Structures are given as C-alpha cells and as structure tokens.
Amino acid sequence: MNAAHERGLLRGTPANFIRGRSVLLSAPGAAVDGDDITSLDPARPSTAVWSARAPRVHIDAAVDAARNSLARWRAVGSAGRAFALEAWREAALARADQLAQLITLETGKTLSESRAEAKAVAEKVTITLDTQVASRVAGWECELSPTRRGVCEFAPYGVVAVLGPFNFPAHLPNGHIVPALLAGNTIVFKPSERAPAVGQFLAELAEDAGIPAGVFNVVHGGAAIASALVSHDGLDGILFTGSWGVGRSILAANLDRPGRMIALEMGGSNPSIVLDDCHMTQAVVECLRSAFATAGQRCTCTRRIIVHQGIAGEFISLFCRGAGALSIGPGNSADPVFMGPLISESARQRVLDFQARSVDRAGQLLLEARAIDREGWFLSPGVIQVGSFDRHTDEEVFGPVVQIAVVDSVEAAIEQANATAYGLAASVYTASRERWHAIAPRLRAGCVNWNVATVGASSRLPFGGLGRSGNLRPAGALSIDSCAAPIAHLLESSGEVAFPEGMRPF
Numbered sequence: 001m002n003a004a005h006e007r008g009l010l011r012g013t014p015a016n017f018i019r020g021r022s023v024l025l026s027a028p029g030a031a032v033d034g035d036d037i038t039s040l041d042p043a044r045p046s047t048a049v050w051s052a053r054a055p056r057v058h059i060d061a062a063v064d065a066a067r068n069s070l071a072r073w074r075a076v077g078s079a080g081r082a083f084a085l086e087a088w089r090e091a092a093l094a095r096a097d098q099l100a101q102l103i104t105l106e107t108g109k110t111l112s113e114s115r116a117e118a119k120a121v122a123e124k125v126t127i128t129l130d131t132q133v134a135s136r137v138a139g140w141e142c143e144l145s146p147t148r149r150g151v152c153e154f155a156p157y158g159v160v161a162v163l164g165p166f167n168f169p170a171h172l173p174n175g176h177i178v179p180a181l182l183a184g185n186t187i188v189f190k191p192s193e194r195a196p197a198v199g200q201f202l203a204e205l206a207e208d209a210g211i212p213a214g215v216f217n218v219v220h221g222g223a224a225i226a227s228a229l230v231s232h233d234g235l236d237g238i239l240f241t242g243s244w245g246v247g248r249s250i251l252a253a254n255l256d257r258p259g260r261m262i263a264l265e266m267g268g269s270n271p272s273i274v275l276d277d278c279h280m281t282q283a284v285v286e287c288l289r290s291a292f293a294t295a296g297q298r299c300t301c302t303r304r305i306i307v308h309q310g311i312a313g314e315f316i317s318l319f320c321r322g323a324g325a326l327s328i329g330p331g332n333s334a335d336p337v338f339m340g341p342l343i344s345e346s347a348r349q350r351v352l353d354f355q356a357r358s359v360d361r362a363g364q365l366l367l368e369a370r371a372i373d374r375e376g377w378f379l380s381p382g383v384i385q386v387g388s389f390d391r392h393t394d395e396e397v398f399g400p401v402v403q404i405a406v407v408d409s410v411e412a413a414i415e416q417a418n419a420t421a422y423g424l425a426a427s428v429y430t431a432s433r434e435r436w437h438a439i440a441p442r443l444r445a446g447c448v449n450w451n452v453a454t455v456g457a458s459s460r461l462p463f464g465g466l467g468r469s470g471n472l473r474p475a476g477a478l479s480i481d482s483c484a485a486p487i488a489h490l491l492e493s494s495g496e497v498a499f500p501e502g503m504r505p506f
Helices: 057-075 077-094 096-107 111-129 131-137 171-183 196-209 223-230 244-253 280-296 312-324 345-360 410-417 433-442
Strands: 015-018 021-024 034-041 044-055 140-143 148-156 159-163 186-190 216-218 237-241 261-265 270-274 302-308 364-367 382-385 401-407 425-429 447-450 484-492
Touching: 015 057, 015 196, 034 096, 034 196, 034 223, 044 057, 044 096, 044 196, 057 159, 057 186, 057 216, 057 223, 077 096, 077 111, 077 171, 077 196, 096 111, 096 196, 111 131, 111 171, 131 171, 148 171, 159 171, 159 223, 171 186, 171 196, 171 237, 186 196, 186 223, 196 216, 223 244, 237 244, 244 261, 270 280, 270 410, 280 302, 280 312, 280 401, 280 425, 302 312, 302 410, 312 364, 312 382, 312 401, 345 364, 345 382, 345 401, 401 410, 410 433, 425 433, 433 447
Parallel strands: 159 186, 159 237, 186 216, 237 261, 270 302, 270 425, 302 401, 382 401, 425 447
Antiparallel strands: 015 021, 015 216, 034 044, 140 148, 148 484, 364 382
16 A cells, blocks of 8 residues: 555655656565565554655666756856746645644654645745845956956856755755756655655656656665665766765765765754743743654754753753643644654664663653653653763654753853864853853854754855765755856956967067
8 A cells, every 4th residue: 555645645656757757666665676675654664655665766867867958958058047947936836734733644744834835835935035145146247457357157067966865854955956957966765764655746846846857856765775876876966965974975075075965954952951940931931832743853953951950950840741741643633732752663663772871871760751651653752860961972863852061151151162072053042132142153063043944054155064064065055056056267258368478479
C-alpha cells in the first residue's frame, strides 16, 4: 500500500522524475541495483506512505537530462525564468492543502506546522523575485577609462544537486530549488528517504508549472544513492540541508573537486541565555517553543538553556511544568496538538540513549523523556540539569530533550553559550537593550535573537551558521548567492593600443 497515492495526495504511484516525465519505480526488493525506500506514517507506523526500489542507474539519466537542458534554460533569460517560477508559485498555492496533509502524513508534524510549510513554498518565489534579493546577482558596470569599462555579471554554476531533509521536506529544498532555477541552473533533487512522497509532490509542481523537461529532475534513494550523486562527475554544485555527519561526508567526497560549489546547512546545538532581568513568562514560553517545536526535530531547536542563578529556581520550575503539560498526539488530531511523533523508532531511541548518557555524566533528570504507550513513535519532553557545557562532549540530539545549566554572571553565560562545535542559532532573554547589544556580537552563531525563540527563522533574512552548522554559505534570503558565480569582464571600445615599455613598435 502507498497511502500518499491512494488518498489522492499524489497523482501517481512511486516514481522518479527525469526529462519532464515520471519514471515508475519497482516494488522494494526488485532485482535492480538500487535502494529500497519506504516511508511510514510516524503516528501510525502500520501505514506505508510511499514504498519503492530506487535504481542507481537513474542518477546518470537525471544528471544527463539536467546537463542537456542547461543551455536552453539559460537562454530563456531571467525574465522567462521568473515567469516560470511564478507558475511554480501558483501551482504551490493551488495544492497547498494537499501538500500540508502529505507533510503531516509522512513526517508526523502537526497540521498547523505543515500548513505553514506549504505556504512557505509559494512565498519563497515571492521573496526570491523581490528586487532586493534578485539584484544580488544582477551584476554591475564601472568606467575604467574613457574607452574602457569593467563589467561584472553572474553566471549559473550549471547542474546542481539539491539534497533535502525530512523535517521540512518541502520548504528547505524548495529554498534552494527556486533561487537555483532563477539563476539559470538545472537541478537533480534527491529528497530525504524519510519523505519521498513530498519529494515526488515537488516533481508534480514542476509539471503543473510547465518547467521545461530536464530542468528539474527528482531521484529517490537512501545513503547509497546520495553518495553516488554527490560524487558524480557531472555536477557543478551541491546544495545540502541535513546533519553534520552527512555534510562532512559530502566534503570528503569532493576533496579533489575544489571548483565544485558546495553549500552546507547542517545541525545545531543551540543555546538560549536567560538573564535575571528577563520577562519571565516570555522567556519560558519562547524556550518551550524552541526546545520542543516539531518534537525537537528542527536544526534550530534550543538544545541548551543557560539561566542566571538569580532566577534559576523560578524559571526551571515553570519550564518543567510547561513541558510536562504540552499536548502530544497525531498531527492531524481534531484537538489542538503541540507535538507529534518523532520520524522513526530509531530516532526516538537515539534521543533516549542521549538522555541516558547525559545522566551517566552526572546530569540531573528534572523531567524524564518517555516513550508514550500508544501506536506511533511518540516521546514526551525531557529536561536535564547539568553542571556545565563542554564543546568537546557537546552533541546534537534531534528530539524533545533539552539541557539546562545555571551560571552566576553574564560572562559565564556567554562562555557556556559558545561551548559547542556548532554555531547555527542563539537567543538572549533580557529586558535590557544595552545588555543585548553587548552580548550579541560575542555569540558564535549565524542567527542570534533577542527575546525571540531560536526556531522560526524568517525567509526574508539569511539562514545559516558556522562550525559544524555550515560552511558560511547562508540560505534563506541569501541562498541565491550560492547559485551564481561572478564573472569579471574588461571591455575596450577603441582600436588603440599602447606599446608597453620594452616592446618596440612593429
């Protein structure tokens, strides 16, 4: 059974999308070289959402299709590509409700979160076509002499691979796809093996929008397919969103390709600093939201809370009370739900293992994360108090467990916030604007907020980090910067030439 198709959320059965056509896939276990992929409804794991065997040979076909369509897509011009993306936006708006239902079915997210993600797919087009963003790759000219001009123009990299994550299976890859297409690149998209149905949905959007054949291609697969794709000689760039471990393997596979553009947006072990002059209710609510949104499965989720000792008792008590009262259930429940399930049973077990390791390292369990006794991979929130954080032992846990450390000064809070190898997001809760301005420049993160949760980044701003969180190629509003390369030209309009010193006229 493939519930995504049977419920009318996808038009077709499991397929790759190559040269503008759906290429049907075999059932798992078929006698072809490839990866078996099955996504399950995390709230009801007995339901298979999408299941097929993805053949390795389709990688070559998709890369060839993208290469062969590159010149034609570039010749369309920026205005023609913008027109095509406007059609992409209209297609996304027309099927936004279907997409939201599909995201919830395949990832377990609440419908409210899925609807926001579906809406963001269309909004990305609007943001990218805005003059402030699009003009970043518009080029410029300068006068160098009465007859000579300098020109900078931007050219697409060529064929780029987009690798997407499961937690925002439409919004995050779409955040690369739209600017890459506008800049004139052609694409091979590999969705997360945890969310292949959403990936196939994006292929259907390309069909609906009339994107020319070969410009946008989709190949499904797991680790073997991903590895073969990112090391394929036919690529000019890679746009990746996912974990540090996979990002590292992408870099390792391309050590001998220094000219290949690689943009990495990876994980985070994000701190929130709560100072003694904070607005208490605001700080508690925002920390709860940022620690447990999407069941803790966002790269921007707060993993570490650093609270001043002057308010630690009150804050921790309120935070634990709030965490214990969060509503947990299937994302499409009739009653309001804050948290759905984790993406898989193994993901839930990794969170429980992390909790056990933290306790073994002398952490105090204030609220224990527990597997909930019901169908699905549900997990209650966990809160652990630790003595301090250490960048050498810090790790990202992708689930609803947060650690809290108590400090006695602002200096100690900054030091503890930076005690990580990651650097994606951070928040500071204080009523003092002066304190905020003094602290913010000293935090090592690409997204630093004042009295706002670490989650919920705006698509109108850059999004990315440093260290194990990224390689300083932010996505969000600046994702187009990773989609076009600057080319410099010197233009001489006269036929005159000056003989340099030491060269005799001839």
